[in-house]
Amino acid sequence: MLPGLLLGATAIAGPAITALMTLALCHDAAIVPVLIAIALVVPASLALGLLWANDIGRLNAIVREAVDGSGTDRTEGASVPWLGPIQAIALDIERLARATAARSALVERLRRADAAIVERLPDPLIVLGADHAVLRANTSARAVYGAEMPALLRHPGLRGAIDRAFADAADQATDLVLPVPVPREVHATVLFLDPPLADGGQAIVVLSDRTRERAVERMRADFVANASHELRTPLASLIGFIDTLRGPAAEDRPAQERFLGIMAEQAARMNLLIDDLLSLSRIELTEHQPPSDRVELAALLPRIAAGFEPRLAARRITLVVEIATGLPQIAGDADQLAQVMQNLLDNALKYGRDGGTIRLLAARAPAGGRWPARPGVLVGVADQGAGIAKQHLPRLTERFYRVDAGRSRAIGGTGLGLAIVKHIVNRHRGQLLIESEEGVGTTVSFWLPER
Ligand SMILES: Nc1ncnc2c1ncn2[C@@H]1O[C@H](COP(=O)(O)OP(=O)(O)O)[C@@H](O)[C@H]1O
Ligand SMILES: [Mg+2]
Structure with a gap:
């Protein structure tokens, strides 16, 4: 002073x-x-x-x-x-x-808002600073990638996209295949931020797991290819016989009779395949909507079983139907449940042993164990056929999956029966279980909720 x-x-x-x-x-x-x-x-x-x-x-x-x-x-x-x-x-x-x-209070609020948005977005996000290093990763990224984050950021595909984004100051995208710990297909987008985030974040890496989508795409493509192939085989045979009937066999009456028989069989096979394909697509359309009708299984099961009598007799197979007394009504679609029983009994007959026994059981599901704890009804079809090797069990409900495609076709199978069963059980919010022991037999069971 x-x-x-x-x-x-x-x-x-x-x-x-x-x-x-x-x-x-x-x-x-x-x-x-x-x-x-x-x-x-x-x-x-x-x-x-x-x-x-x-x-x-x-x-x-x-x-x-x-x-x-x-x-x-x-x-x-x-x-x-x-x-x-x-x-x-x-x-x-x-x-x-x-x-x-x-103004600095506002900047602080914005910084916190930026951080909160990044943190709460459901896709895994990683924020990079101007030096390309990780500033932070959101909850989802930490949960999905956790300790593998450094390895992920060293992935040559992602590294390249990040470098390009910084070099060109522009967004980049790339598809990554991550082999470990489980094979995954990830679509990575690098968003270059100009101006940067309030905390200096200069780029955001967004990782979306496309594994499921890609699997579905492949399944669809496979399905179309399989369906076309299944239809083309009988069609080619029909075209061949038509040519033969017009040409070499034009005057040969006995040959004509034989060929027409085969042609009728092939046409019936195409018909069956188209019926199954249509059922499958109809069920898929309603799968998200559980049925609301009441179904009395105690009445439905014996009715379906009775329809098999001629085929059972021809193979000398005994069908034992055991329906527990007091079986409750369930919420279901009677036509679809009839189709489930048709397909399961058809398989038990086709792949069962001549002169053997098929058991059809229905009872209230036991509490606990492998079935849900809620009240439900259990239905099972057990045969004494050759059984199915373990490695096939998880795939049997895939469309067109057959243990022995030649044998299945020869006995009129489409390879869609169990896929249809699976979809119907799903629509009823139930569960399906296939158990089999080679040389002993196969049991297919399904559980349906009481309401
Ligand atoms: N009860 C059974 N015993 C042995 N194998 C069976 C049985 N049920 C189904 N399979 C096997 O599962 C495959 C798929 O069954 P499914 O979808 O009904 O097709 P399809 O009967 O038309 O061949 C069959 O081809 C057969 O190999
Ligand atoms: Mg079948």
């Missing part, structure tokens, strides 16, 4: 005193008035210097407060009228400080 005061006073009084002294020394003025003038100038300049130093001190304090953000409200009433400009500067600085504090 003191050096400021002296400096201010000297600046004000210095030139005046120098001028007065010069006048006195050159005898242009009388010494007494000069001394009086000097005596007046000194206290006046000291007073002015004091006021300046005081205000500059206050200005200094305000600036310091503004710098460390602890600005307090000051009122303009405290101003000294003849020092207006300094007071005005002080007030402007205060306003500036308040505006800066508000």
Whole structure:
């Protein structure tokens, strides 16, 4: 304060005193008035210097407060009228400080909002800084990739996309195949952020797992190829026989009879295949909607079983039907459940042992064990056929999957029966289980909820 005061006073009084002294020394003025003038100038300049130093001190304090953000409200009433400009500067600085504090609060809010959005988005996201290093990863990325994140970011495909995004300041996308720990197909998008996020995030890597989608795409493509192939075989045979009947066999009556028989069989096979394909697509359309009708299994099962009597007799197979008394009604679609029973009994007959026994059982599901704990009904079809090797069991409900395609075709199978069963059971929110022991037989069971 003191050096400021002296400096201010000297600046004000210095030139005046120098001028007065010069006048006195050159005898242009009388010494007494000069001394009086000097005596007046000194206290006046000291007073002015004091006021300046005081205000500059206050200005200094305000600036310091503004710098460390602890600005307090000051009122303009405290101003000294003849020092207006300094007071005005002080007030402007205060306003500036308040505006800066508000802006940094806003930036902080935005930074937190950025972080919260990234954190809560359902896709795995990784935020990279300007140096390409990971700034943070959201919950989903941590859950899905966790410890493999560094390895993932070293993947040459992803590395390349990140480098290109930074080099071109533009978004990039790439498909990655991750072999471990389980094979996955991931679509990665690198979003270059200009301007960057409030925390300096310069790019976001979005990872979407496409494994399921790709599998579905492949399944659809396989399905179309399989269906066309299944239809083409009997069609080719029909075309061949038509040519033969028109040409070489035109006059051969016995050959014509034989060929027409085969043609009828092939046409029937195509018919069966188309029926199954149509059923499958109809069931798929309603699969998301559980049935609401009430079905009395105790009445439905024996009716379906009775329809198999001629075929059972031809193979000398005994069908034992055991339906527990007091079987509850279930919520179901009677036509679809009839189709399930048709397909299961058909398989038990086709792949069962001549002269053997097929058992059809229905009862309330036992509590606990392998079936859901809710009340439900269990239906099973057990045969004494050759059984199915273990490695085939998980795939039997895939469309067109057959253990022995040639044998299945020869006995009128389409390879769609169990796929249809699976879809119907799914629609009923039930569960399907196929158990088999080679040389002993196969049991296919399904559980349906009571309501
Ligand atoms: N009860 C069974 N015993 C032995 N194998 C069976 C039995 N049920 C199904 N399979 C096997 O599962 C395959 C698929 O069955 P399915 O979908 O009904 O087709 P399809 O009977 O038309 O061949 C059959 O080809 C057969 O290899
Ligand atoms: Mg079948």
